[in-house]
Amino acid sequence: MSARQAIVERAQRPAPLNEVQARVRIDALLRAAGWVVQDRDQLNPLAGRGVAVREFTLATGRADYVLYVDQRIVGVIEAKREGTPLSSALSQNERYARGVHRDYALSVWRRDEPFAFRYATTGTETYFVNRIDPDARSREVFAFHRPETIAGWMRRAENAAAEDVTFRAALRERMPQLEPHGLRDAQFEAINRLEASLAQDHPRALIQMATGAGKTFTAVTATHRLLRHAGAKRVLFLVDRNNLGRQALGEFRRYKTPDEGRTFTDLYNVDRLGSAGVQETSAVVVCTIQKMYSLLKGEPLTDDDTTADAQDQQAEEDRDKAYALDHPASVEYQPSVPIESFDVIVIDECHRSIYGLWRAVLEYFDAHLVGLTATPTPQTRGFFDNNLVSEYTFEQAVADGVNVDFDIARVRTDLRDDGGATIEAGTTVRIRDRKTRAQRYEELEDDFEYSTRELGRSVINEDEIRQVLTLYRNTWPRWFPGRTEVPKTLIFAVGEDHAEEVLKQVKEVFGRGDKFAKKITYKSRQNGEDPDELINALRNSPSLRVAVTVDMIATGTDVKALECVIFLRSVRSPVLFEQMKGRGARSIDPDELRAVTPDAARDLAKDRFVLVDAVGVTDSPLVDARPLIPAGDRQVSLKKLLDKTGTLALSSDEAETLARRLARVDRQLTDDERRRIGEVAGDGTTLTSLARRLADAVDVDRQDAALRTGGEQAARKLVTDAIAPLTGNPELRKLIVEIRHQQDLTYDETTAVAVTEVVEVDRTKRAHKELKDWHEVLSKAERDRHAAIQVALGSGSGHRSVAEKRAALRELEGKIKSGPRAWTPSILWGHYEQLGRTTAHPGSEAGLGDLMALIRYELGADDQLQPYRNVVGERFQGWLLRQKQAGVEFTEEQLWWLKRIRDVIASDVGIESTELNVEPFTAHGGRGGFTAAFGGKTKAQELLGELNRELG
Numbered sequence: 040m041s042a043r044q045a046i047v048e049r050a051q052r053p054a055p056l057n058e059v060q061a062r063v064r065i066d067a068l069l070r071a072a073g074w075v076v077q078d079r080d081q082l083n084p085l086a087g088r089g090v091a092v093r094e095f096t097l098a099t100g101r102a103d104y105v106l107y108v109d110q111r112i113v114g115v116i117e118a119k120r121e122g123t124p125l126s127s128a129l130s131q132n133e134r135y136a137r138g139v140h141r142d143y144a145l146s147v148w149r150r151d152e153p154f155a156f157r158y159a160t161t162g163t164e165t166y167f168v169n170r171i172d173p174d175a176r177s178r179e180v181f182a183f184h185r186p187e188t189i190a191g192w193m194r195r196a197e198n199a200a201a202e203d204v205t206f207r208a209a210l211r212e213r214m215p216q217l218e219p220h221g222l223r224d225a226q227f228e229a230i231n232r233l234e235a236s237l238a239q240d241h242p243r244a245l246i247q248m249a250t251g252a253g254k255t256f257t258a259v260t261a262t263h264r265l266l267r268h269a270g271a272k273r274v275l276f277l278v279d280r281n282n283l284g285r286q287a288l289g290e291f292r293r294y295k296t297p298d299e300g301r302t303f304t305d306l307y308n309v310d311r312l313g314s315a316g317v318q319e320t321s322a323v324v325v326c327t328i329q330k331m332y333s334l335l336k337g338e339p340l341t342d343d344d345t346t347a348d349a350q351d352q353q354a355e356e357d358r359d360k361a362y363a364l365d366h367p368a369s370v371e372y373q374p375s376v377p378i379e380s381f382d383v384i385v386i387d388e389c390h391r392s393i394y395g396l397w398r399a400v401l402e403y404f405d406a407h408l409v410g411l412t413a414t415p416t417p418q419t420r421g422f423f424d425n426n427l428v429s430e431y432t433f434e435q436a437v438a439d440g441v442n443v444d445f446d447i448a449r450v451r452t453d454l455r456d457d458g459g460a461t462i463e464a465g466t467t468v469r470i471r472d473r474k475t476r477a478q479r480y481e482e483l484e485d486d487f488e489y490s491t492r493e494l495g496r497s498v499i500n501e502d503e504i505r506q507v508l509t510l511y512r513n514t515w516p517r518w519f520p521g522r523t524e525v526p527k528t529l530i531f532a533v534g535e536d537h538a539e540e541v542l543k544q545v546k547e548v549f550g551r552g553d554k555f556a557k558k559i560t561y562k563s564r565q566n567g568e569d570p571d572e573l574i575n576a577l578r579n580s581p582s583l584r585v586a587v588t589v590d591m592i593a594t595g596t597d598v599k600a601l602e603c604v605i606f607l608r609s610v611r612s613p614v615l616f617e618q619m620k621g622r623g624a625r626s627i628d629p630d631e632l633r634a635v636t637p638d639a640a641r642d643l644a645k646d647r648f649v650l651v652d653a654v655g656v657t658d659s660p661l662v663d664a665r666p667l668i669p670a671g672d673r674q675v676s677l678k679k680l681l682d683k684t685g686t687l688a689l690s691s692d693e694a695e696t697l698a699r700r701l702a703r704v705d706r707q708l709t710d711d712e713r714r715r716i717g718e719v720a721g722d723g724t725t726l727t728s729l730a731r732r733l734a735d736a737v738d739v740d741r742q743d744a745a746l747r748t749g750g751e752q753a754a755r756k757l758v759t760d761a762i763a764p765l766t767g768n769p770e771l772r773k774l775i776v777e778i779r780h781q782q783d784l785t786y787d788e789t790t791a792v793a794v795t796e797v798v799e800v801d802r803t804k805r806a807h808k809e810l811k812d813w814h815e816v817l818s819k820a821e822r823d824r825h826a827a828i829q830v831a832l833g834s835g836s837g838h839r840s841v842a843e844k845r846a847a848l849r850e851l852e853g854k855i856k857s858g859p860r861a862w863t864p865s866i867l868w869g870h871y872e873q874l875g876r877t878t879a880h881p882g883s884e885a886g887l888g889d890l891m892a893l894i895r896y897e898l899g900a901d902d903q904l905q906p907y908r909n910v911v912g913e914r915f916q917g918w919l920l921r922q923k924q925a926g927v928e929f930t931e932e933q934l935w936w937l938k939r940i941r942d943v944i945a946s947d948v949g950i951e952s953t954e955l956n957v958e959p960f961t962a963h964g965g966r967g968g969f970t971a972a973f974g975g976k977t978k979a980q981e982l983l984g985e986l987n988r989e990l991g
Contacts, residue, residue, distance in 0.1 A: 056121035056162060062093075064162030065104075065118055071372050072183040074106075084110040084146075089186020091116070099138030106156065108189050111148035112139065114156035121161045128159035129168055129177050148193060156189055167405075171196055172207045176240055180405045182372045188379045195270070206382055209269040211238040217264070220297055223441060226257045229429035233261055233409065236428045243408045245423035249436040250413040250621025251597070255287060258385050258411055259294045259303065266307055266322055267296075271382040273317075275406070276325045278387050282561070284311050284325045285571065287387065291323060313342040317380050324381070328393050332400050335370045368399045381406045388412050388618065394422035414617045432738070433617075433624070434695070438702045438730035442624040443647045446518075450510060450653040454503050459490035471536070491654075495533025495608060499540050504607065507653045508541075508548040511605065518649050519602065523638040525549070525584045526602035527577065529622055532589055533608040535562055541607060542587045549585075556585040574598065581635050599627035600635050605651040616656065623648035626706070646706045677704075677779055681772040684765040691737045694758050698733035701726045704779055712778050715853045718846065719771050724764050726775070736761035806870040810897075813867060816855065817897055827851035831894035841949030841987060848887040848948065864890045871896075871904055881906035888948045911945040914990045932972050935963065940986055949991045952983060 056064065066076050075087035079094050084107045095105035106114035115135055117128045132154055139153040147153045152170045159166045159177075167184070168177040169192070196204035214234050219227045229246050236244040248254045258276070265271040278284045288311060294303040303309065310318060312326035316334060333340060372378075384406045386393065393401070395418060401408060410423050413433070420427065436442040454460055462468060467482045489498045511528075519526050530545070532538035538558050545556040559577070563570040576583045578598050589608075604623040610616045626645065633639035650657070680697045683689040689697065705726035708716070716726060735741065736757040745754040765772055821828045826847035830839060839847075855862040864885035871877045871893075881889045888907025896904040915937075922929070929937065939959055943950045955966040964971065973979040 058118060058120040061121055061160075061162040062103075062118055065116070065160055068160075068162065068165075068182050068372060069104075071374050072377065073185045073187070073374070074183065087186070088190065097135050097138035098142060099134050102132075102135045106189075107146075108148070108186050108193065110146075112143055112146045112153065113148045113189060113193065114158070115154040116158040116160060119159065119161050121163050123161055125159040125161070125164060125166045126177070129157060129166055132157045132159070149196075156184075156192075158183065169205060169207075172205050172240075173211055174240070178242065178405075181378045181403045184379050184405070185377050188377065191272075206270055207240055210234070210240075210265075213270075214238070214264065214268050218297060222257075222260065223253060224439065225429070225431040225435070225441070226253055226260070229257050229431070230261050230264070232428040234264070236426060237407060241407075241424070241426050243410070243423040244426050244428045245410040245412065245415060245420065246429045247412055247415050247427060248429065248431045249433040249442060249624075250618055251442045251625045252431055252436045253441075254411045254413070255290050255387060256294070258387065258409070259290055261409075262323060262383070262385065263294070263296055263303060263307075265383055267298075273321060273381050274323050275331075275381040275384040275404070276323055276387065277328055277331070277384060277393075278325060279327070281327060281330075282570065283387075284327065287325050291325075312340065314340045316340070317376060328397050328400055332368055332370070332397070334376055335373045335400065335403060337373060337375075367396045370399050370403050378403060378405045380404060383407045383409060386410045394418050398422065413621065414613060430740070432734075434698070434738070435731065435734045436624075438698050438727070438734035440626060440702060440706060440727055442621075443626050443645055443706070444699050444703060445620070445623060445648050445650050447657055448514070448518075448649060448651045449655075449657060450507055450651060452503060452506065452653070454494075454500060455491055455653075455655065459488065459493075460500070461489075462487040476536075495537035499537060501540065501544070503653075504541055504544045505548060507605070507607065507651075508544055511603075511651060512548055515603065515649075521640055521643075522636070524581075524636065527583075527598070527600045527635070528585045528603040528605060529577075529598070529601050530585065530587045530605040531608050531619060532587055534589060535560055537607070538587045538589055545585050545587065551584075554582045556587065557583060558587045560589050577601075579635060581637050597625060598622060599625040600632055600645075601625070601648065602645060603649045603651065605653065606656045607653055608656075609654045610656050620650060623650065642707075644707055646703045678776045681765060681775060684762040685769060685772060687759055687762075687766060689758065689762055691742065691754075691758055694733050694761065695737045697762075698730045698737070701733070701775070702730040704775065705730065708778070711849070711853065715850070716771070716774060716778075718850065719774050720764065720768065722764075729764060732761040732764075733758075803873060806873040809862075809867075809870050810874070813862070813870075814897055817894060820851070821898065825851065827890075828894060828898070831891040832898065832900050841947075841951050841991075844948055844991075845887060848890055852887065852890055864893060867893055877904040879906055879909065881908065886946055888945060891948060907948075908945040911941060911990050915941045918986075918989050930972075932963075936960075936969055936972055937986075940983070941990060944986065944990045949987045950983065952980070 069076050069091045073087075074089045074091045076091045077083060077086065077093065079092055079096065082090075082092055084090050088109065090107040091104045092107065093104055095102045102115050103118040104116035105112060106116065108114075115132050117131050119125065119128050136152075136154045139147055143153075144150070149155050149171070155170045157168050157170065165180050165182065166177045167180045168175050171192075192205065217227065217231055217234070222230070225248060229248060233244055233246060246254070246257065248257065262271075262274050262276075265274065276287055278287055288309060291303045291309040295301065296303065296306065299306075307322035308318075308320050309323040309325065310321045312324055312330050312334065317324055330340060381404050384401060384404060386401070386408065388411055408423070410419065412419060415427070433442060437444050462483060464483050464486050466487075467480050468487070469478060470481055471478045494500060494503070515525060516522065530541055532541045538560055542556055542558045546552065549555065557568075557573050557576070559570055559573045561570065563573060573583075573586070577586050578600065601623045604620065606619075610619060629644045632645055633641075633643050636643060652658075677697075677700050680689065680693055680700065683693060684697070705713075708726070713725070717723070741757060742754050745757055749756075759766070817828065826843075827850065830844045830847050852864070865881070868877070868880055868885055868889065872880055876896075886907070888911070892901070892904060892907045892910065895901045919929075919937075940950055943954060952966060954960075955969050960966075960969065963969075969983075970976050970979040973982050
């Protein structure tokens with residue numbers, strides 16, 4: 040714009056309203072909000088629920104407006120000419136308040152605060168302060184509150200304790216301590232910090248939580264607490280799409296309250312915004328920003344899911360276009376939707392423009408705003424006043440086991456490398472009408488050139504789709520070894536027509552039927568299939584392996600079993616890419632994964648997902664497409680990373696990689712391996728906690744803060760402190776490597792091998808060799824006074840408890856299993872059986888007692904090797920015989936107890952009194968029943984100790 044144009048534009052702007060003109064607009068705003076406006080000489084407090092009296096004379100001056108509600112003076116309005124700063128105008132109300140008592144003491148609602156509700160306005164800008172709020176603070180509001188609303192505030196103040204008379208007071212004083220039950224640490228922290236922000240009356244707060252970490256559950260929990268404990272009247276839950284609104288509604292319906300165990304919707308009405316508008320009975324309203332905008336504009340709304348899906352489909356075809364406006368949204372006061380309709384608005388991962396073009400819709404309401412996002416943009420942070428109350432990154436979520444890491448398979452084609460292709464003139468091509476899908480054939484008169492930007496939109500290259508899918512078909516068994524069925528896969532297509540072609544090719548390339556793959560888009564409903572049911576099938580059906588979508592499953596949809604995400608469409612938005620990538624990031628319980636995976640192995644677990652990029656989306660600098668564990672031949676081994684923790688030579692980048700490696704190892708641990716790590720690490724340290732320490736230490740914000748305050752030394756100290764549990768514990772480092780070696784299968788695909796000779800190894804010679812090595816292990820352990828050897832031989836100083844015995848034997852059991860021979864008691868027993876040194880085998884379930892029997896036999900303490908259960912049985916019969924010879928006779932009840940105790944000792948080398956309170960003992964009264972059966976507590980304890988000594 041030129042300087043002259045700017046001068047002309049300024050000259051054409053209307054002059055600011057003077058105070059008289061402002062009064063006309065203020066009167067209109069008051070009437071729209073339900074107030075009866077009167078002059079002082081026409082005063083009639085009975086004329087309506089709320090009466091605004093102009094030019095009201097007080098002892099200390101003349102107030103512009105005095106507000107009556109239910110025939111009592113409750114508030115005041117100071118009117119100013121347009122353009123006047125309003126901060127001083129509110130303080131002017133204080134002078135009026137001092138003049139009320141002299142002449143109107145009997146009319147005042149609250150003697151200690153005669154003007155409890157105060158406004159200052161120019162008709163264009165309005166400020167409000169509720170003087171009965173704690174540390175009352177003025178705030179800008181869009182318009183005046185309705186008299187009915189102020190009457191409700193008055194009732195609440197009259198019925199509540201003096202210090203908790205308003206919603207803001209309740210936020211500060213009445214919120215009970217949050218119990219962590221059912222919440223992840225990040226969710227617990229987010230809710231606590233959000234409530235702290237609300238208690239300080241911050242108008243806006245932003246929660247950053249990685250995709251898949253449970254943002255919606257966090258918001259539902261916080262909403263329940265605001266309704267139940269703070270007395271919130273209504274909460275607005277804004278979502279990005281109508282289908283996500285349905286999912287949010289489902290989340291509210293499934294939510295069980297922690298205090299009563301009832302569903303959310305048993306206690307509160309949760310409704311999607313529809314033709315009835317905002318209903319008085321609704322405690323939670325779910326809708327999109329577009330629908331709320333339509334409501335504020337007075338446009339009719341529908342309850343039709345088909346119409347909602349059509350709107351979503353438009354957004355699916357062009358996400359930016361769905362939010363596009365010719366100019367920023369503007370709204371006028373809508374009497375059917377007062378500004379106080381909601382106490383809190385939760386904005387769940389909406390399009391970035393909601394905080395720009397659409398922000399007028401949010402700022403219409405006098406409500407606290409809470410944003411939920413995985414990837415906050417600078418504009419988002421700015422809108423929320425940079426009040427980031429909680430920050431939980433994808434890296435932290437992976438370290439905690441909430442999400443899984445990902446590997447990238449970047450697929451390049453000559454078509455993409457060349458930037459497009461040319462179909463020569465004279466070629467007959469197939470053409471389909473996009474609206475009717477009618478097909479025809481045309482012979483090209485000229486060369487037809489197209490670029491990769493047109494792929495999937497105006498041009499579909501069938502062979503590109505076929506080649507990518509063929510590569511995936513041939514490669515997935517290498518990415519997921521041991522599987523017999525394709526992992527659940529999500530393919531992102533460009534548009535509806537592209538998705539149709541991809542679906543057809545999936546079934547052809549894999550040679551499978553309709554149940555194997557489905558297209559899940561907003562047009563699915565038009566084809567007679569419910570997209571919500573298809574999503575449920577993708578979650579729960581073992582037969583549905585591949586889903587093709589455009590955007591419908593891109594955001595918010597939770598399918599934990601997905602293990603591969605294929606991009607056949609480009610993505611420009613880093614926020615959308617994070618959401619799309621997040622579809623594969625969900626962790627899943629191994630039992631749930633096995634339930635939807637045909638022929639699943641017992642040790643099946645989801646430790647990462649694969650992102651197949653066929654279009655270059657991961658090449659863009661706009662998106663964070665780095666896997667947390669970089670792929671490549673030069674990858675640093677886990678052993679080397681752990682060695683570097685021992686030498687304090689681990690860099691920040693290596694610490695980030697180590698965090699992800701440890702998180703991945705942790706997800707594959709057995710219960711026994713987890714216990715061994717806990718014993719060696721001590722102090723409750725786990726691989727998850729180690730991974731989280733490392734992730735926190737290399738967090739970009741923490742590193743930057745440390746650099747600013749203490750320089751490189753302080754930033755380095757964050758890393759060395761985080762790795763300290765590994766630096767000071769070489770045994771823990773060694774154990775992690777041993778366990779990891781058991782988890783991995785390394786495939787050498789490059790070395791050629793030829794068979795030159797076949798020599799069969801004699802099994803007897805092998806048994807001799809294995810037992811010779813076994814004897815050397817035991818001899819060394821005996822020299823080192825290993826606790827397990829002392830337990831087996833009954834040597835060593837002091838009495839060991841049953842728990843100590845078990846721990847010592849399990850430690851040795853774990854050590855020999857993770858060694859080069861991978862011995863188990865059952866394998867060792869088989870060698871003795873091969874040599875004829877035992878006539879019985881304890882079976883595949885050989886336990887700690889059998890390990891003890893092997894130790895005693897090999898070291899010469901016993902001259903016969905037999906299963907521990909047999910040994911305990913013989914000892915038990917001998918003990919019963921001695922008791923009988925001593926004149927002790929046992930009842931049937933007592934014998935029942937003795938035999939069950941014998942069985943526990945036989946399986947676990949002893950029994951503790953606490954174990955009497957589990958099955959099968961609880962059927963006979965547990966520890967109390969045992970005490971009663973054997974003559975009291977003292978005698979019962981003595982008997983239990985005797986059985987442990989005699990039988991164990």
